[in-house]
Amino acid sequence: LRDSAAFSARSARISYLLGKATLLGIDDRRGVVRSQIIEYGAVAEAILLDLVQSVGVNDKPGASRPTTDLKGTAIDWANAGLFSMRAPPSKKLKFKFDFNWLISQAARLNAIDGNLEVRLHWLRESRNLVHPVIPTAQRYKDDVDSSRKARNIVIATRDACLSYKTLHALP
Numbered sequence: 001l002r003d004s005a006a007f008s009a010r011s012a013r014i015s016y017l018l019g020k021a022t023l024l025g026i027d028d029r030r031g032v033v034r035s036q037i038i039e040y041g042a043v044a045e046a047i048l049l050d051l052v053q054s055v056g057v058n059d060k061p062g063a064s065r066p067t068t069d070l071k072g073t074a075i076d077w078a079n080a081g082l083f084s085m086r087a088p089p090s091k092k093l094k095f096k097f098d099f100n101w102l103i104s105q106a107a108r109l110n111a112i113d114g115n116l117e118v119r120l121h122w123l124r125e126s127r128n129l130v131h132p133v134i135p136t137a138q139r140y141k142d143d144v145d146s147s148r149k150a151r152n153i154v155i156a157t158r159d160a161c162l163s164y165k166t167l168h169a170l171p
Contacts, residue, residue, distance in 0.1 A: 005046035012039035012151070033147045034130065040150035041099065041127030044120060044157045048102035049082065051111055051161040054170040056081045061168050066105050069095040099124045111164035112157065119153045126150070 012035070056065040056077045069075055069082075075095055076084055084094040103124065107117045126146065165171075 001046055001050055005043045008039040008042040012036040033144060036147040037126050037150050038130060040154050041123050043154050044123055045099045047157050047161050048106050052102055052105045053082050058170055060170055064109055069097055070101045071096045112160045116156055116160055123150055123153050
């Protein structure tokens, strides 16, 4: 999980440096920003997943871990929690969760405040604009300020989750 988040963070940073070092047109810059938002969204999602998994596996603070996944399936925290796999030969996770579910769990735990929750939803929605069924003009409206905003959301998420984990003695 940490390696994946680190890779996404590096990718976003490299995209920034590439965009800054070259004389790109507006459409190309928007493409770079789009890539950064996707990567920053992945980093934020990984941070929240790490938080929820830590709370669930360690059951700290007591009785606060999620009991069901996105589909309402009871989560078996004793056997790898959210990372539990389905029976072989399947290579799929047993439990369903997404960025939206992770944001709501972090808010429910009070690991993030209402302001950060709103900002994380902006990042989630911006990341979801990559889907091809959304009109091109809507998908590519982001600018450099959006990239900066996404980066700041990731930093705030990291700080909030780290504070929460420290407060509750979570690994």
